[in-house]
Amino acid sequence: MTHPRYPKATAPSTAPSWSALTAHQQVISNQPIADLFTRDPNRAETYSLNAAGIHLDFAKNRIDDAGMTLLCQLAKERGLAERIKAMYQGEAINSTEKRQVLHVALRSQLGDLPEHLRDVDAVIAQMTQFVTAVHTGQWRGFTGETITDVVNIGIGGSDLGPNMVTQALTPFHKAGIRAHFVSNVDASDLCETLKALNPARTLFIVASKTFTTTETLTNANSARQWLLATLADEAAVAKHFVAVSVNLEKVKAFGIDANNIFPMWDWVGGRYSLWSAIGLPIALACGMDHFNALRAGAAAMDEHFANAAFEQNLPVIMAMLGVWYINFWGAESQAILAYDHYLNAFTKYIQQLDMESNGKGAYLHGGYLEHHTGPVIWGEVGTNGQHSFHQLLHQGTRFVPADFIVSLTSHNPLSEHHSQLFANCLSQSRALMLGKSEAQAAAEFSAMGYSADEAKQLAHHKVMPGNRPSNTLVVESLNPKTLGALIALYEHKVFVQSVIWGINAFDQWGVELGKQLCSEIHPALVSSAAAESFDPSTNALMALYKSVNQ
Numbered sequence: 056m057t058h059p060r061y062p063k064a065t066a067p068s069t070a071p072s073w074s075a076l077t078a079h080q081q082v083i084s085n086q087p088i089a090d091l092f093t094r095d096p097n098r099a100e101t102y103s104l105n106a107a108g109i110h111l112d113f114a115k116n117r118i119d120d121a122g123m124t125l126l127c128q129l130a131k132e133r134g135l136a137e138r139i140k141a142m143y144q145g146e147a148i149n150s151t152e153k154r155q156v157l158h159v160a161l162r163s164q165l166g167d168l169p170e171h172l173r174d175v176d177a178v179i180a181q182m183t184q185f186v187t188a189v190h191t192g193q194w195r196g197f198t199g200e201t202i203t204d205v206v207n208i209g210i211g212g213s214d215l216g217p218n219m220v221t222q223a224l225t226p227f228h229k230a231g232i233r234a235h236f237v238s239n240v241d242a243s244d245l246c247e248t249l250k251a252l253n254p255a256r257t258l259f260i261v262a263s264k265t266f267t268t269t270e271t272l273t274n275a276n277s278a279r280q281w282l283l284a285t286l287a288d289e290a291a292v293a294k295h296f297v298a299v300s301v302n303l304e305k306v307k308a309f310g311i312d313a314n315n316i317f318p319m320w321d322w323v324g325g326r327y328s329l330w331s332a333i334g335l336p337i338a339l340a341c342g343m344d345h346f347n348a349l350r351a352g353a354a355a356m357d358e359h360f361a362n363a364a365f366e367q368n369l370p371v372i373m374a375m376l377g378v379w380y381i382n383f384w385g386a387e388s389q390a391i392l393a394y395d396h397y398l399n400a401f402t403k404y405i406q407q408l409d410m411e412s413n414g415k416g417a418y419l420h421g422g423y424l425e426h427h428t429g430p431v432i433w434g435e436v437g438t439n440g441q442h443s444f445h446q447l448l449h450q451g452t453r454f455v456p457a458d459f460i461v462s463l464t465s466h467n468p469l470s471e472h473h474s475q476l477f478a479n480c481l482s483q484s485r486a487l488m489l490g491k492s493e494a495q496a497a498a499e500f501s502a503m504g505y506s507a508d509e510a511k512q513l514a515h516h517k518v519m520p521g522n523r524p525s526n527t528l529v530v531e532s533l534n535p536k537t538l539g540a541l542i543a544l545y546e547h548k549v550f551v552q553s554v555i556w557g558i559n560a561f562d563q564w565g566v567e568l569g570k571q572l573c574s575e576i577h578p579a580l581v582s583s584a585a586a587e588s589f590d591p592s593t594n595a596l597m598a599l600y601k602s603v604n605q
């Protein structure tokens with residue numbers, strides 16, 4: 056039954072602003088971005104916003120005031136304000152799973168949670184107690200030694216978020232604790248991680264919302280065997296294994312002590328869960344104060360998102376520019392280019408957040424879409440990407456909007472490194488915007504000594520069309536607070552786009568078929584009988600595997 060608050064999703068193209076935007080795209084596509092700056096001398100100022108410690112410069116986009124007005128109108132026509140309210144008020148907006156979507160409640164500052172969410176505080180208190188015990192050496196391994204290494208075993212949302220944040224906050228790590236992450240069922244991931252570790256001083260966190268994920272359970276079982284191979288007593292498991300899960304029964308069945316379980320809730324999606332006890336490795340690596348600052352940074356962005364007018368709202372602006380390029384300019388992908396070594400895992404994290412949330416093909420209430428949804432997310436940290444795929448960004452035939460992320464200060468202020476990094480970031484967005492004309496290119500070849508004819512001919516190879524749009528996100532310093540705000544910004548951006556497209560950003564049925572098929576293929580693969588019940592290609596590949604493994 057359709058929820059009274061959500062009328063059946065209609066195609067976004069039925070919104071009055073949609074056809075106006077289609078017409079406006081024709082107008083803007085004839086206007087170079089540089090001309091937009093000439094027309095509006097204040098553009099750099101009016102097309103930048105500050106919230107929760109994040110500065111967004113969106114001036115280098117193919118949009119003008121009329122376009123921005125239409126995009127905000129589209130957001131209004133699609134009922135965005137009501138949907139934001141519904142999420143914050145705990146309505147079951149994840150309708151296909153009949154669940155609330157309350158990751159925002161996970162970073163509410165202590166005390167301001169409604170009664171039914173007070174156990175969030177209880178879990179934060181449990182984490183605080185545990186983290187303190189490990190850091191002070193009150194929590195010890197089975198042989199009485201203190202813990203030096205924490206291994207998080209989880210995959211997807213139970214890995215990418217905590218892994219990315221732990222890396223990003225390296226300058227805030229506590230001395231004496233090293234965090235490691237094992238996710239892949241490929242034994243090389245686990246074995247390479249364990250090689251350097253001492254079982255007596257290693258703590259495993261088995262992180263799995265459902266506690267049914269094969270990769271995680273396989274890795275956790277092998278980790279337990281590794282531990283027991285040295286400590287040789289089942290009782291050691293209680294001192295070296297903790298778990299984070301909704302599924303308390305399954306955790307106990309695995310053999311993890313009931314006191315070592317950190318609960319979570321079905322109202323938090325895996326890819327939105329780093330703010331829950333899934334963030335335990337972050338807290339162990341950096342301390343609870345930094346984990347709480349991360350939550351506070353996200354809470355500041357939550358407040359901005361809930362209260363700022365759409366025209367001044369960072370997540371809304373970024374989301375609507377994304378919709379603009381995807382649905383009106385045919386963009387198929389979005390590059391995320393973080394000019395910060397510590398954000399090495401950021402793009403990988405956003406890939407799950409965005410592509411698992413908005414990689415959808417059906418309306419919220421059923422029916423297939425006729426418009427495009429989430430883009431392919433890709434990228435690399437600057438300046439590395441410049442010496443690799445930026446060639447395609449500048450001269451390729453694809454239209455790829457880019458987000459640049461950069462910090463004003465470095466945690467490692469070594470000679471000119473940071474000014475060079477910052478200059479490179481600015482040079483890339485400027486080059487994408489300005490490009491290089493045929494005349495400029497020919498002049499460069501002439502200056503190199505080529506004849507006029509040769510220069511004219513060769514010029515095409517140096518031409519860059521320019522007018523390739525980008526956002527630049529700037530923080531003063533990459534710290535727990537600004538990182539929390541940055542992550543929340545992208546979470547909300549993804550949500551806004553899902554509302555425009557009329558889809559559910561909070562389920563992920565698309566990952567299930569592969570799991571289902573693997574549960575049929577794996578037993579057949581390890582059986583001595585020939586595999587004959589699959590398609591011919593799969594049968595043949597299984598036979599090939601069996602030819603060397605049996």
Ligand SMILES: O=P(O)(O)OC[C@H]1O[C@H](O)[C@H](O)[C@@H](O)[C@@H]1O
Nearest residue numbers: 211212213263264265268325566
């Ligand atoms: O935390 P878990 O229940 O082990 O789930 C781990 C991951 O696997 C699933 O297949 C989903 O695609 C992810 O959204 C999820 O984060």
